[in-house]
Amino acid sequence: MITPDILHLADILRDAARAEILPRFRRLETADIKLKTEAIDMVTAADEAAERMIAKAVATYAPDALFVGEEAVAADPSLLQKLAEADLAIVVDPVDGTANFAAGVPMFATMATVVKAGEAIAGIIYDPMGDDWVLAERGAGAWLRRPDGSGHRLAVAEPPARLDRMVGSLSVAFLPGDRARIMGNAAKARVIANYRVAGHEHRLMASGHLHFAIFGKLTPWDHPGGVLITQEAGGHVARFDGSPYHLTHESGGLLSAASKACWDEVAAEILRA
Known part of the structure; x- marks a missing residue:
């Protein structure tokens, strides 16, 4: 099963989504959306606010970990080199699917990966609209988790031959x-x-x-x-x-x-x- 530390991080993602992302869904103003490199590469006020909230919580949750957020890397690309060298890092995408979010499409996610010595050891994908997670720790299986603690172990499909x-x-x-x-x-x-x-x-x-x-x-x-x-x-x-x-x-x-x-x-x- 998933350890309490990873479940705590999962809850940090949920708290940020409920506080900073969902209240802005389908309520973004023009000034809340900025283009990065092109029309399909954008950042919103929800991305920025949620990442700030997650970073602050992670600083308490894992004070020795390097925090690498998508928006932080946009401001400081050298974080990627530091990620490769860090003993412990937490990588966050506050709003994965920003284009969907900005268009009012209810399919986006909040994600985190725990990295130890350059290897991913845990992954969390939170769905703010469905209010549940899929998550895994290396060697412990992949799981669906709901806020009430219920859920089940996940398995890929049995693929057809053709x-x-x-x-x-x-x-x-x-x-x-x-x-x-x-x-x-x-x-x-x-x-x-x-x-x-x-x-x-x-x-x-x-x-x-x-x-x-x-x-x-x-x-x-x-x-x-x-x-x-x-x-x-x-x-x-x-x-x-x-x-x-x-x-x-x-x-x-x-x-x-x-x-x-x-x-x-x-x-x-x-x-x-």
């Missing part, structure tokens, strides 16, 4: 290489979706509702916790070339699948065909 019976997600905005070819090949799957929020795609993988998920953009706040959760639920995760994923990777794509055989089928038929 791609044309599989359900998957494809994050298209940052696909490396020939995007049109990959998108065309994805039509071989029975269902292909793009939720525009990595946290929910990782949740769907670990909960058995997707057979595979393809991501093009790698950041340490989007994937390390979700990868750990999927692996603890029995899935197989690797970069597009089959090499192991590490939280310091910034390129190479990411493919999560319900099994190694499923990974091989998707890689051959969608990524490499």
Whole structure:
């Protein structure tokens, strides 16, 4: 089971979401939304306020840990190098799926990863709209947890042998290489979706509702916790070339699948065909 320390961190995420994120949902003013690099890369007042609240709570919860928030990295990119070297770090994405949040789409998440000596040892994905978490600690399985303490252990789906019976997600905005070819090949799957929020795609993988998920953009706040959760639920995760994923990777794509055989089928038929 999940240890009390990780459950405490999970509750910190919930407190911030309830105080700073949900009250702003569908209530953002124009001045509350700022573009970073382009129209699909933005930050809102909810991201900034929630990250400040989480950082303050983490300073008490784990005073020796390096805090790495998505918005903090935007202000100080050197934090990424410090993350690779830190004995203990907590990486936070206050609003994963900011574009959805800003558009009033009720699919976004608040996420944290605990990193020890460069390795993710715990991952938490909180759904503010559903008011529950999926979370994992290395070696302890992946779990759904509700505020009343109820929940259950998670397991990936049993994948069909053929791609044309599989359900998957494809994050298209940052696909490396020939995007049109990959998108065309994805039509071989029975269902292909793009939720525009990595946290929910990782949740769907670990909960058995997707057979595979393809991501093009790698950041340490989007994937390390979700990868750990999927692996603890029995899935197989690797970069597009089959090499192991590490939280310091910034390129190479990411493919999560319900099994190694499923990974091989998707890689051959969608990524490499």
